[in-house]
Amino acid sequence: MKIRTKINLTFLTIFTFIFLVVGFILGINSSRTLRQETSQAVVNINNAHAEHLRTYLNSEKEVISILGASTVFRDFLKLSKNSDQYQSEKMRVEKRLVRSIGSVPQIQELFILDKNGIIVASNDTATEGIDKSTDDYFINGKEEVHIKDFYFSEITKDYAYAISAPIKDDSTQKLLGIVVARMYTKNLNAIIESDVALGSTGENFIINSEKYFLTPSKYLGADVILKQKVETQNTADCFAPEEIAEMKEKAVNEYAHASHAAFTSYVDYRGKKIIGTHAYIPEVSWCLITKIDEAEILAPVYNLLWIYIFSFLTALILFFVLSNFLAQRIVNPIYQLRDGMKIVESGNLDYKIGIAGTDEVSQLAKSFDSLVVAVKKSRAEVDKKVKAQTQEIAGKAAEMSDQQKAILNILEDVEEEKEKTTILAKDLEKFKLAVDNASDHIVITDPDGLILYANRGVERITGFSIKEVLGQKAGNKQNWGGQMAQGVYQKLWQTIKKDKKNFIGELNNRHKNGEPYEVIASISPVLNAAGQVIFFVSLERDISKEKQIDKAKTEFVSLASHQLRTPLSAINWYAEMLLAGDVGKLKPQQQQYLEEIYRGNQRMVDLVNALLNVSRLELGTFTIEPSEINIVTLAESVLNELVVQIRDKKQRVEKKYDKKLPVKYSADEKLLRIVFQNLLSNAIKYTPAQGKISLSIWPEKDKIKIEVKDTGMGIPKNQQAKIFEKLFRADNVRATDTEGTGLGLYIVKALMDAIKGKINFQSVENKGTTFWIEMPATGWQKKQGTKTIS
């Protein structure tokens, strides 16, 4: 909170507090005084009016009682009706009545009842003879003066009260009759009429013993008379028995009494708060009520309050202005100081607050100014130092950042290396496992051939334990080697150590138990970056079993070729002789049958030959003996052999031999013949009569290509994948021709594989088939084997 606000608030709070306390005390006091004063005034007014009323009523009673004692009336009443004087006396009485009314203006009507209650004389003669014996004023007026309570007179059509007094025989005191005066009520109204002292809201009114209004209400008018009751604390107290008893004993002038304090703050018949009192009127058992509205009494207090508030506010504003002005005077220099400090704080050390004067704030400002000068000076020095240090730190930070980067890089590299190493270790583990458990004999040696590592295959194949052979020279007489001529080993070492090349070859070894075995060995030198041998890796596979199987197969093939062909030869030659008529001419049917036998036998021979070729091919033991041949000549010769079949089927043969074809081509004539025979005979066989067969041969890049195309039955699409399988024959071919062996294309494919050639085809069923052969333009490679293919 600002100082100015604090000063203002403090002053205002104190001021307001004092004002409120004073106002409160004043208000309470003045309202209490006003109440007391008013209360007293009300009591006084009430007393005065009550006295007046009683006096009035008593005087009226007096008047009527005097009238009752009038000898005129007495005499008249003593007369008999029938007497002569009666009428004259009556007139006298009547005159007297009228005269009385004239002299007592309050009297409305005056009449005389006889002792039986009959009106015998009246100022209004019309009423004579009316029986009033049951009337209150008759009954109660027999002994003394009686005031009959308010009633509504049917005769006058007005409210009235009546006073009756007995007329007695002056000697005997016997009742002669009663004089009755009906009184105007307006006089009563006048008596109790509001006093000026009751202000604008105060009023007096009378109620009877039944608490009905007898005089008009200031607020409700005259209609309330005998019609509305007033049930308040005031009226209840007025008719309290002790009050009545007390009042009855008191003389009229004794009425005023100090003890009879006014009621304060009770609620009147309107429900309004009033200050009021009452007075019991014993003569008529009435009650005079006097009251005034509290609001009216307190009005001056409220007025005072408003004035008080107004003056309070005025004083407040004035006070505020004053205190503000004062605060301003005190605070302004402080603000100046504060603002100056802010400017300095924001960095302007050249700023001077410079408050003139000799007070505390001015002194403070001056001290601050000199402090700032001092600070400025020291700061300049500090800045200088800091600048120097900052530069130094920045340099070091850059250095450190570089170092950190370098370290991070190294860490990354290390991490990478670690990962690589882990992967390598895993790979190495895998490789080691693989090598350890490989079925082949694997040995790693140093450059001198001393064994560094041997796998389990070594133990299994050689019979020597790994422990035994480690450190020994590999393939030495000491272990599994040294079984072959010295030259072989010399050549081996020459290859791997001097030439630093891979050695592959078959070697004869010896098992630990002395049994010889054959291996195919692959020994590779492992070189370092400088090209020096670090170690050798030797892989050896035991091929003894394969060799044995190979030998067995070879023997089987030669045996089969002999044994199968011998009976076939017998059939062949005998049939031949029979057909030649060597033992006599055959009958035509015999001739025909024999020809079938001969042909069947030829097929069997072909089949056996084909099977033999296949087995040789599979063994890989067949020989390829290339010689310089002319491909076209060979093709023509094969076509010539097939000329009979072609002519039989009336097929057309189209030949296309490229001019660029070499005159001499290096190939195995027998094998190439088999290729041509197979492809061409198939084309002829599976092409219907009058079909076309095309043979094309041409060179293309480094290849010689042969194409055999037919318009035959084709190969079903779903069987094309199997066409080169052994003994496979397509469904459509099998249905039409029984002579095929299912070996022809298999043999051609095997041959092509052996000479690094290719065979391909394209076929659409019932449209035709095209076969392509690709052979290396450089010719066939020689292959040494044990068998030729016939």
Place this chain on the structure above:
Amino acid sequence: MLNKKIGKEKLHKHIILVVEDERPLQEAIKAKLIKEGFEVVTARAVREAYNFLKDIKNVEAIWLDHYLLGQENGLDFVVAVKENNQWIKIPIFVVSNTASPDKVQTYLRLGVHKYYTKADNRLDQIIKDIKKFLNKGEE
């Protein structure tokens, strides 16, 4: 001995020694050769054939199979024949079903005239070749 006389009497008949262990084949060869005008001597083992050569001086051709009865085969016989100067010029026609190339090569190197695979050749064709060779020699 009987054959010897006959051979001398019938000048134009060539004497041929057929060494073949398989009886049905031997019969067929013999029958066909006779039909073709040959005088035929048959043997089933090397020793037997060798004896015939010794006994019958004018054998003009030898028909030889590879596998024969007994321990020795056609090669042994060829070696024996070619060792003897008297017989060195007798043409040998190997007719066998055992067509392994090494054997064929061996026979040809030892000086046999021709090698035939039985199953692949007609009798008349082989005999025609023999006749042609013999007549050529005569001319």
